[in-house]
Amino acid sequence: MDGADPMSQSKPPSHFTPRSLRALRAKAMRRPEDFAATFPVTTLEGLAAAKIKSGDPYALRRTKKNTPKVALQLEYDMETALYAALDSNELSRYAEALRRCWSLLGIAKGDRVGIFDYGTSPVSYLASSTFTPYLQRGAADILGCLPICNDGAANLSQRAVEIVKFVRPRVMFLRTDCLHPFTAEISRGSMPLSSYVDTLVAVENEGVLARAERDAYQAKLGVPIYRLMRADAAMFLAPECHRCGLFHLWSDLYHVEAPEPQTDRETGRQASRLVITNWFATSCPTIRYVSQISACLQPPGCPADARDLRISA
Amino acid sequence: MRKYASAVSHKEMDRWPEDRLKRYQLRALRRVLRYAYQELPFYREHFDKASFVPDKVKTLADFARVPIFTKKEALQALRQKKSFQAGLERLDAPGEGVLCMTSGTLGTSFLYLSKKWAAIRGDSLARAYRWAGLRRGMRMLMAAPAWHSLAVQETRVMRRIGATCVIPWGTFLPQYAPHFVDAILDVKPAFVSIFLPMLYALLAECRRREMNPAHAFKNVEAILVVGAPMTPRSRLALKKELGVADIFEGLGNPEGLTAMECPFHAGHHIFADCCYVEIVDPATGLLLPAGQRGNVVITSLIPHGSLYLRYDTEDLGVILPDKCKCRRSWPLMEVYDRRSNTLRVAGQEIVPYDVRLCLETLPELVNIPFALIRSETKMDSLGLLIQKPPTGNVKQLGTRINGLIREKFGLDCRADWAEELPQRWKGVTVIEEKDWRATHG
Numbered sequence: 001m002d003g004a005d006p007m008s009q010s011k012p013p014s015h016f017t018p019r020s021l022r023a024l025r026a027k028a029m030r031r032p033e034d035f036a037a038t039f040p041v042t043t044l045e046g047l048a049a050a051k052i053k054s055g056d057p058y059a060l061r062r063t064k065k066n067t068p069k070v071a072l073q074l075e076y077d078m079e080t081a082l083y084a085a086l087d088s089n090e091l092s093r094y095a096e097a098l099r100r101c102w103s104l105l106g107i108a109k110g111d112r113v114g115i116f117d118y119g120t121s122p123v124s125y126l127a128s129s130t131f132t133p134y135l136q137r138g139a140a141d142i143l144g145c146l147p148i149c150n151d152g153a154a155n156l157s158q159r160a161v162e163i164v165k166f167v168r169p170r171v172m173f174l175r176t177d178c179l180h181p182f183t184a185e186i187s188r189g190s191m192p193l194s195s196y197v198d199t200l201v202a203v204e205n206e207g208v209l210a211r212a213e214r215d216a217y218q219a220k221l222g223v224p225i226y227r228l229m230r231a232d233a234a235m236f237l238a239p240e241c242h243r244c245g246l247f248h249l250w251s252d253l254y255h256v257e258a259p260e261p262q263t264d265r266e267t268g269r270q271a272s273r274l275v276i277t278n279w280f281a282t283s284c285p286t287i288r289y290v291s292q293i294s295a296c297l298q299p300p301g302c303p304a305d306a307r308d309l310r311i312s313a
Numbered sequence: 314m315r316k317y318a319s320a321v322s323h324k325e326m327d328r329w330p331e332d333r334l335k336r337y338q339l340r341a342l343r344r345v346l347r348y349a350y351q352e353l354p355f356y357r358e359h360f361d362k363a364s365f366v367p368d369k370v371k372t373l374a375d376f377a378r379v380p381i382f383t384k385k386e387a388l389q390a391l392r393q394k395k396s397f398q399a400g401l402e403r404l405d406a407p408g409e410g411v412l413c414m415t416s417g418t419l420g421t422s423f424l425y426l427s428k429k430w431a432a433i434r435g436d437s438l439a440r441a442y443r444w445a446g447l448r449r450g451m452r453m454l455m456a457a458p459a460w461h462s463l464a465v466q467e468t469r470v471m472r473r474i475g476a477t478c479v480i481p482w483g484t485f486l487p488q489y490a491p492h493f494v495d496a497i498l499d500v501k502p503a504f505v506s507i508f509l510p511m512l513y514a515l516l517a518e519c520r521r522r523e524m525n526p527a528h529a530f531k532n533v534e535a536i537l538v539v540g541a542p543m544t545p546r547s548r549l550a551l552k553k554e555l556g557v558a559d560i561f562e563g564l565g566n567p568e569g570l571t572a573m574e575c576p577f578h579a580g581h582h583i584f585a586d587c588c589y590v591e592i593v594d595p596a597t598g599l600l601l602p603a604g605q606r607g608n609v610v611i612t613s614l615i616p617h618g619s620l621y622l623r624y625d626t627e628d629l630g631v632i633l634p635d636k637c638k639c640r641r642s643w644p645l646m647e648v649y650d651r652r653s654n655t656l657r658v659a660g661q662e663i664v665p666y667d668v669r670l671c672l673e674t675l676p677e678l679v680n681i682p683f684a685l686i687r688s689e690t691k692m693d694s695l696g697l698l699i700q701k702p703p704t705g706n707v708k709q710l711g712t713r714i715n716g717l718i719r720e721k722f723g724l725d726c727r728a729d730w731a732e733e734l735p736q737r738w739k740g741v742t743v744i745e746e747k748d749w750r751a752t753h754g
Binding site: 057067068069070071072073074075080081083109110112115118119120124125127128129130131132133134140141142143144145146147148149150151152153159162163165166167168 | 391395396397404406407408410411412413414416421423426428431450452455457458459460461464465467468471472477478479480481482483484486492495496499500
């Protein structure tokens, strides 16, 4: 299986090995058009159908026979639950993705980081090895930060405000569906948020907070709000950059396509649903997963890191 | 894992003779006392204010003179300092710990859980999971990762034992019960660690799906529950309904208490490697002997992270006088409820747990939610709000309840029935009468 050209035929994800994935990645970088032509896309609906038909919680994507160290139920509202399987190496690479997000957002050694999201969100469980079994080093361990997670239920907004008041995190990550109740609590307490927190980061799975909405909250709360793109089915994370205003992504971790762009009638912008391939997911490979995120690719060249590929959304 | 090897890894420590255990605990207590006074401003101020000198503690009896403090004082320190660093913790190097929160009626406080703390506490807790049957290679359903201190310990437990885990999406609120049931059906964990109120929510979800709970749990060998006290009858009824081999209960709090059931289910063994428990008369502050109920006062023996030393949890509990048949030397204890949930009725102190023990002599009422109604004025009789059980005639049940309450407590009782306990009171064991009247006239 390893000797065969991974580009010569489309294999189901369960047939991939780490070595063949590396070879695939090399080929995809050299001949991306052939990669797209060779491999069919994976959709959420397809994963759900495969799971229902087979009874396999990993939708027949699992490459290994042994039990994964960590199986995570994903945040999708489908007719059946979907899962990701991760071993220690994958957890480490995924945590590295979060670490890069934190670094781009300006988080550094000694900072306190608040997280208003469920413990089952990668934004939470990748933050620290103390939070997740078999994660050797989370983003906070690598950078030397102190994280606190609030859980993600919107009615816990008052607790999130307590975190702001007493922990004063430099950066606070929060779910976009918690932005409104959080803002209401801040307003109720007449708190000058900028005295406590430098930055908020709005996070959503398979979506991005619209710019206009972000700007409105930003004006109301008086602190910069950046956005973090997530697509959990592909274990994908991409942060918005404060310098260039685009989302950065890393070619050693992901391959992202934006095929068949459509013009948005309201904004006039060209955008496609991002198609994501994950290069570190070896237990449940994700090859050409069609996300719900509408965006378009931009060339590298940000002053923060000129090597990073970028997405505008 | 080697980097944070547990300071105490004695496998047989739970079978040490009592005198050896006491010597160990005295050494550990003196060590945390010294550490607290030297390193932690809260305790320096607290001891100096009480003119207490830690070095004078030479015996366990001396330790009983260490000034006690409550959540109210911890919160005062937090508010005075306007920081999570209330003086009960020394932060390790950046990246060497996390913060967690605990919330209650008085407010929210913060705990610093260092990696050293997590390693010691987690290695200790692993013993309880082994008692409950968790083994290398087993798959465990883990609830509430990241934000709850139990999950921080379970992270270590799983690595120590070599178990794998499945984590359902969401959190332990009833609306996420479908996710938990899906995870149990799909990934088939053999071991489930869960909060008791959430387990009831899972049962309700099984009924909603018209699914036999035993079918949903058919791959589950054992369940470890925490978060609310189970009566012996509740445990047996749950075990039967779920079809699992056993259900173990744990008591604990992030401030330092760990007490877990062994397979004999005769009470909860205090984990004497990590905590020291006293039962104190809240009126006098004096120690109460085994068998007498009082406030549970705990001291963590781990000199890392947030340190709670002679902390009055304001929970009502008891150290049991009898030894366990397992012959482990770690004493047994029970915790019944929050002290604030005690009602004074006709001169007696009534705790919801005792009422439940009484109600559950009626098979129809096992695991049926209920609450006590508390009046602001003097109470001469007991008021109950009970969710209608699926079987049984409520009028006849009401008569039998009156008889049982009179026999057990010598009190009259009025039972009101509800189709379902109102959402805002689900899981609440005491409802204030004025709130009840405001809603129901």
